[in-house]
Each structure stands twice: as structure tokens, then as C-alpha cells.
Amino acid sequence: MILSAVLLAVLALGLAGWTFARNKARLLYAGRGSMHSMPVYHGWHFALWIVLPGLLAWGVWSVAMPTLVNGSILADPAAAALPADDMQRAAILSEARAIAADPSVFAFDPLSARLADPIRVAEGKWGTIGALLVLICALAGGAHAWTRVRAGFPARTRVERVVMAVLLVVSLMAILTTVGIIGSLVFEAGLFFKDVSPLAFLTGTHWSPANAHGGDISANFGAVPLFWGTIYIGAIIAMFVAIPLGLMSAIYLTQYATRRVRGWFKPLLEILAGVPTVVYGYFAALTVAPKVRDFAAWIGMNNPSTESALAAGLVMGVMIIPFVSSMADDSLAAVPRSMSDGSLALGATRSETIKKVLLPAALPGIVAGVMLAISRAIGETMIVVMAAGASANLSANPFASMTTVTYQIVQMLTGDQEFNNPKTLSAFALGLVLFVVTLILNIIALRVVKRFREAYE
Amino acid sequence: MTDIKLQARNVDVYYGQKKAIDNVSIDIDNGLVTAFIGPSGCGKSTFLRSLNRMNDTIADARVTGEILLDGEDIYAASMDPVALRARVGMVFQKPNPFPKSIYENIAYGPRIHGLAQGKADMDVIVEKSLTQAGLWNEVKDRLNDPGTALSGGQQQRLCIARAVAVSPEVILMDEPCSALDPIATARIEELIDDLRQTYAIVIVTHSMQQAARVSQRTAFFHLGVMVEYGETSEIFTNPREARTKDYITGRYG
Numbered sequence: 021m022i023l024s025a026v027l028l029a030v031l032a033l034g035l036a037g038w039t040f041a042r043n044k045a046r047l048l049y050a051g052r053g054s055m056h057s058m059p060v061y062h063g064w065h066f067a068l069w070i071v072l073p074g075l076l077a078w079g080v081w082s083v084a085m086p087t088l089v090n091g092s093i094l095a096d097p098a099a100a101a102l103p104a105d106d107m108q109r110a111a112i113l114s115e116a117r118a119i120a121a122d123p124s125v126f127a128f129d130p131l132s133a134r135l136a137d138p139i140r141v142a143e144g145k146w147g148t149i150g151a152l153l154v155l156i157c158a159l160a161g162g163a164h165a166w167t168r169v170r171a172g173f174p175a176r177t178r179v180e181r182v183v184m185a186v187l188l189v190v191s192l193m194a195i196l197t198t199v200g201i202i203g204s205l206v207f208e209a210g211l212f213f214k215d216v217s218p219l220a221f222l223t224g225t226h227w228s229p230a231n232a233h234g235g236d237i238s239a240n241f242g243a244v245p246l247f248w249g250t251i252y253i254g255a256i257i258a259m260f261v262a263i264p265l266g267l268m269s270a271i272y273l274t275q276y277a278t279r280r281v282r283g284w285f286k287p288l289l290e291i292l293a294g295v296p297t298v299v300y301g302y303f304a305a306l307t308v309a310p311k312v313r314d315f316a317a318w319i320g321m322n323n324p325s326t327e328s329a330l331a332a333g334l335v336m337g338v339m340i341i342p343f344v345s346s347m348a349d350d351s352l353a354a355v356p357r358s359m360s361d362g363s364l365a366l367g368a369t370r371s372e373t374i375k376k377v378l379l380p381a382a383l384p385g386i387v388a389g390v391m392l393a394i395s396r397a398i399g400e401t402m403i404v405v406m407a408a409g410a411s412a413n414l415s416a417n418p419f420a421s422m423t424t425v426t427y428q429i430v431q432m433l434t435g436d437q438e439f440n441n442p443k444t445l446s447a448f449a450l451g452l453v454l455f456v457v458t459l460i461l462n463i464i465a466l467r468v469v470k471r472f473r474e475a476y477e
Numbered sequence: 478m479t480d481i482k483l484q485a486r487n488v489d490v491y492y493g494q495k496k497a498i499d500n501v502s503i504d505i506d507n508g509l510v511t512a513f514i515g516p517s518g519c520g521k522s523t524f525l526r527s528l529n530r531m532n533d534t535i536a537d538a539r540v541t542g543e544i545l546l547d548g549e550d551i552y553a554a555s556m557d558p559v560a561l562r563a564r565v566g567m568v569f570q571k572p573n574p575f576p577k578s579i580y581e582n583i584a585y586g587p588r589i590h591g592l593a594q595g596k597a598d599m600d601v602i603v604e605k606s607l608t609q610a611g612l613w614n615e616v617k618d619r620l621n622d623p624g625t626a627l628s629g630g631q632q633q634r635l636c637i638a639r640a641v642a643v644s645p646e647v648i649l650m651d652e653p654c655s656a657l658d659p660i661a662t663a664r665i666e667e668l669i670d671d672l673r674q675t676y677a678i679v680i681v682t683h684s685m686q687q688a689a690r691v692s693q694r695t696a697f698f699h700l701g702v703m704v705e706y707g708e709t710s711e712i713f714t715n716p717r718e719a720r721t722k723d724y725i726t727g728r729y730g
């Protein structure tokens with residue numbers, strides 16, 4: 021409580037300091053060239069020297085305080101009655117903390133009611149100490165900076181350096197997050213591969229983690245049916261829909277449509293990309309899947325299932341259309357006009373020009389678009405969860421229910437999780453495979469696009 | 478006897494509301510090179526592009542008046558622009574070979590129009606076209622190399638060979654040497670002189686020296702109007718109009 025207040029106080033101090041330092045610097049200003057930095061930079065320099073030490077102290081204290089508070093409570097005589105078991109102890113303490121914050125909360129355990137008071141006292145004590153510490157740091161920083169408000173002081177370069185440092189830290193965060201994700205994937209997948217041989221995982225054709233008991237469980241973790249389902253739905257059926265539709269609409273939009281039509285069609289097409297995947301999911305499950313089943317029954321299949329690779333793949337293909345069409349659109353538009361002029365001037369028709377000159381020239385860009393679309397499709401989850409089914413089938417029959425890598429990850433990580441059980445850990449191995457595949461697809465696609473751009477510049 | 482190939486009568490060209498060409502009438506003869514000269518933006522390229530209906534590809538371009546090819550109105554409803562462009566070929570300012578092999582660049586047009594009966598036939602057409610464009614000896618051993626790997630001058634001659642390969646009657650050239658160095662330019666100019674035996678040639682150029690070197694007739698355009706048209710030697714030595722004289726003596730442009 022008091023810590024939040026002190027944070028506001030530090031910011032207010034910074035703001036006031038900005039004004040003071042700038043005004044002081046203004047008094048020093050005696051015409052052009054009289055100072056190294058303009059007064060406003062002295063303002064920023066001073067404000068930063070107040071705010072940054074304050075924030076730093078605040079951050080350190082926020083991390084350290086719970087430990088200190090805990091220490092005080094455990095030293096309290098009432099804490100002697102706490103049970104030895106860690107879990108029960110933590111439950112009582114968190115209840116006590118809730119009561120300390122809001123006395124009207126009902127106490128399930130009388131002990132937590134008794135502990136509430138000591139907690140309140142300890143939090144008050146350590147909070148006040150922390151607040152003082154933060155203020156001292158902020159003021160000390162400010163005092164240091166105040167002496168620097170001099171004509172010759174390079175406040176401008178210092179401020180620029182801080183700006184750069186802030187930007188660096190922010191961009192590092194994104195990178196570090198990625199590194200952290202990869203790290204946890206690799207680590208957990210490593211635990212999984214201690215129990216299951218990687219070879220059996222990557223080449224086995226039998227997937228039944230539920231039956232994995234006893235000594236050798238590798239045979240239950242053959243992921244090939246999942247890979248097959250993923251590829252069949254995301255890279256084959258979906259692309260059968262997305263490539264022709266996306267490509268042809270891109271050709272129409274870039275080559276035939278008038279500016280007016282293009283102005284309407286393009287945004288409408290892009291709406292497809294804005295539909296939440298869960299909406300596609302129930303569209304697939306409730307609208308498309310029953311039709312697919314009826315069709316399967318009509319062509320004479322025996323007892324077709326409601327969930328099918330075809331239903332999921334068709335809807336996924338529709339979802340992917342904007343990816344293919346916008347990449348194809350860009351690469352067709354990037355082919356110089358002189359190319360099509362050259363062809364038309366030889367007496368080629370428009371479609372001959374498109375087929376024989378524009379498409380070959382735009383092919384690398386189109387291929388890259390398709391790859392990005394595939395990597396998007398195989399990572400897609402909602403549609404397959406709702407429409408593709410859960411059975412690990414190694415089948416080429418599009419009407420069969422199939423499962424995918426993403427679906428299995430959802431299965432493993434929802435409900436009961438046991439991070440020492442290969443069943444749960446298999447999700448990480450699957451995630452790692454998916455990550456590597458989409459990474460490779462993306463890298464290839466970006467390379468292709470880059471080379472293609474260079475060719476025409 | 479005059480041998481008129483192309484005849485323009487009171488041609489106006491508009492881009493939207495803007496009038497780019499105003500009432501141009503001109504006769505273009507077989508066996509001659511006709512040069513269009515004039516300062517930038519005077520409409521000479523626009524007029525050239527209306528001679529094979531390339532302006533059709535620009536959304537708001539509009540042509541009025543009559544343009545006759547062998548007495549036939551090329552803007553008549555019965556005239557197919559695709560067939561027209563096979564008869565009136567065009568070479569552009571910047572060399573624009575297709576991203577295909579040298580052979581395929583030449584074979585493209587004949588294949589579309591079904592001019593060859595087989596591979597052997599096509600080989601003959603490719604060799605003949607490249608020879609006409611003076612490129613055969615330089616590329617005969619690497620017909621499968623990409624056309625874009627050639628030098629700028631060679632690329633432009635490839636584009637000329639490509640235009641020649643569909644056996645047109647007229648070849649329009651839109652500043653064909655403006656992206657080339659002087660040596661490559663000299664090659665193309667020689668080539669133009671050779672080609673005029675077979676085709677009527679119309680060339681747009683910025684360079685008055687080039688017009689004087691390669692053409693027999695010259696038309697001077699200014700602000701969308703054709704100011705003067707006549708024998709090249711006349712235009713350059715004894716122009717009738719003051720504006721022509723100012724331009725060729727370098728007073729403006």
C-alpha cells in the first residue's frame with residue numbers, strides 16, 4: 021500500500037525535478053553556444069536521476085519484502101502453531117494474508133485469523149522501511165544530478181544514452197522471452213526423451229499415451245499419426261482450398277479488377293484474416309462437419325464419423341486464403357509493369373501474359389506465401405480441436421477422424437498435469453517438433469522473399 | 478509512288494480529363510524510319526503507344542480520331558487489339574527481357590501465335606530473329622542462359638529480336654537507347670537502319686543527333702501538338718516553324 025504511494029511520490033518528484041532543473045539551467049543560459057546542452061535536457065537528466073534510482077530501489081524491495089515479512093511472522097509466537105506440512109502452512113498463510121488485507125474475509129482456520137494481525141504489523145513495518153529506502157535512493161540520485169546542472173555538463177549525451185539503454189532493454193525482453201520459451205521446450209522435451217526414445221517417438225506409428233504403463237513405454241508414443249494428421253489437414257487439404265482460391269483472387273485483384281472493385285474486395289478478403297479462429301472452429305464443427313458426414317454417407321461410406329480431416333481442412337483452407345492471396349498479390353504487383361507490357365506488345369492476351377510471364381516471375385513470392393500459410397496452418401489449434409477429432413489415425417481417407425500435433429498438446433496440458441509423467445511431457449516434445457518445423461518453413465520463406473526482392477531492385 | 482503504312486487522322490488522346498495529344502494527323506511510310514522528337518512530356522510516347530493500342534492497358538486513357546493500318550481503322554470494334562499488336566510490335570525504353578532463357582524469350586511470341594510447327598521450325602525462327610537483331614553470334618552458344626544475364630545493349634537487341642520474331646509489319650521503338658551506353662547505342666542504330674528494309678519503323682527519341690542519324694522522316698512534337706513533320710534533312714537544316722528551330726538549336730527542351 022505504502023509502496024504504491026511512494027512510487028507515485030517518486031514520479032511526482034521526478035516531474036517537479038524536471039521543472040526545477042530546467043529552470044535552473046535556463047538561468048545559466050547566456051545565448052547560443054553558452055551551454056553544452058539545452059535546458060530541457062538538464063530537466064530530463066535530473067528527472068531520470070530521481071526516477072531511475074527510485075524505481076530500482078522499489079523493484080528490489082518488492083522482490084525482497086515478502087521474504088522479510090514471512091520472516092517476521094514466523095518469529096511471531098502465534099506461528100508456532102502452524103502445521104509442519106508445507107502445503108497446509110502455505111494455505112493458512114495465504115488465508116491470513118487475505119484477512120490482513122480485508123478483515124471481513126471469512127476465516128476457515130482460526131489460526132489464520134490470529135496470524136492476520138502480525139501480518140498487518142509486519143507489512144506496515146517493512147513497507148515503511150522500504151518506502152523510506154526508495155525515497156532516499158531517489159533523493160540521493162537527485163542530489164547527485166543537481167550538482168551537474170552546469171553550463172559545460174553534457175546532459176544531452178547522457179539522456180540520449182539512457183534512451184538507447186531503455187530501448188535496448190525493451191528489445192532484449194522480446195528476445196529473452198523467445199530464448200526462455202525455447203529453453204523450456206528443450207528442457208521439458210529432454211525429460212520426455214529420457215523415458216521415450218526419440219527414434220520411437222519420431223518413427224513410431226502407434227499413439228496411445230493413456231496406455232503407457234510399466235517399463236518400456238516407447239511403443240505408446242509413436243507420433244507419426246499426429247504428424248500425418250497435421251500435414252494431411254494443414255498442408256494438403258487446406259492448401260487444396262487455399263492455393264487456388266488465394267492465387268486466383270490475387271490474380272483477379274491485381275490484373276483485372278478496376279481500382280474501385282479492388283478498393284472493396286481487398287478489405288473484404290482481409291476480414292477473413294480477422295475472424296477469430298474459435299469462430300472458424302465452430303463453423304467447422306457445426307456447419308461443415310455434418311455436411312461432410314452426410315456427403316460421406318451419400319457416397320456409400322459405412323457409418324462415417326462427424327469429425328473428419330476434410331471438414332477441418334476445408335475450413336482451415338478458407339482461413340488461410342488471405343495469407344496466400346496477400347503474398348501473391350504483393351509479388352504479382354512487384355513484377356515490373358514493363359514485363360507485362362513486353363508480353364502484351366507481342367500480341368499476347370492478358371491470360372497468356374499472366375500464365376507465362378507474370379506467374380513465373382512472381383513464383384518465388386507465391387511459394388514463400390504458401391510456406392508461411394502452411395506454417396500457420398499446422399500450428400492452428402482451434403479448428404482441429406473442434407472438428408478433426410481425437411483418434412490418432414494413420415489414414416489417407418479424408419472422411420476419417422484424425423488428430424494433430426496441436427490437438428494432442430491441448431489434450432496433454434489441460435486437466436491433470438504431472439510434470440514427471442511422460443504423458444504430460446510428450447506435449448513439450450510435440451511442441452518442439454512443431455516449433456522446429458514452422459521455424460524452418462519461415463526461414464525458407466523469408467529467404468525466398470528476400471532473394472526475390474533483390475532480383476527486381 | 479507513296480507507300481503509306483500507318484495513317485493517323487485528327488487523333489486526340491486523353492488521360493482522364495487531360496488532353497495529352499491534340500489533333501495529330503500523320504502518314505507513316507513503309508521502308509522508312511520515322512522519328513518523333515520533342516521535349517519531355519510533349520506527348521510523343523503517348524502518341525506512339527496509341528499506334529498499337531498499348532494505351533488500352535492504361536485505365537483512363539482514351540483515343541479519338543482515326544488511325545489506319547493499311548487503310549483499316551485499328552480502333553474499330555472489329556479490330557482485335559491482340560492481333561493488332563502482333564502486326565505492330567514495340568520495343569521499350571528500358572530493356573525488358575522476360576525472366577526466361579534467351580531461346581524462350583524469342584520463342585515466346587511465335588509460340589503464342591502458332592508460327593512454328595515444331596522444334597526445328599522454332600529453332601529456325603529463333604536463329605533468324607537473333608541474326609536480324611545482330612545478336613546471334615554473341616549468344617548462339619548460350620541460348621539457355623537467362624535473358625537477364627546479358628548486358629544492357631544485348632538485352633535491348635534481344636527485345637528487338639523478340640519483336641521481330643512474330644514477323645510484325647511495323648516496329649515502334651520508345652527511346653530504345655536511352656538506357657544504353659554510346660557503343661551499344663551505335664549498334665542499335667545500325668540495326669535500325671538494317672531493319673527498315675523489312676519493317677516500317679517509328680522511333681521516339683530524346684536525342685536529336687540520333688533522329689538525324691537514323692531517320693528519314695522526323696515529326697516534332699510540342700505540348701501535345703505535332704508542330705512540324707517532314708524529311709529529316711529538311712527539319713534539321715531548314716525548319717519551317719520557329720518552335721522547331723528553337724528546339725533543334727537547343728533554345729529549350
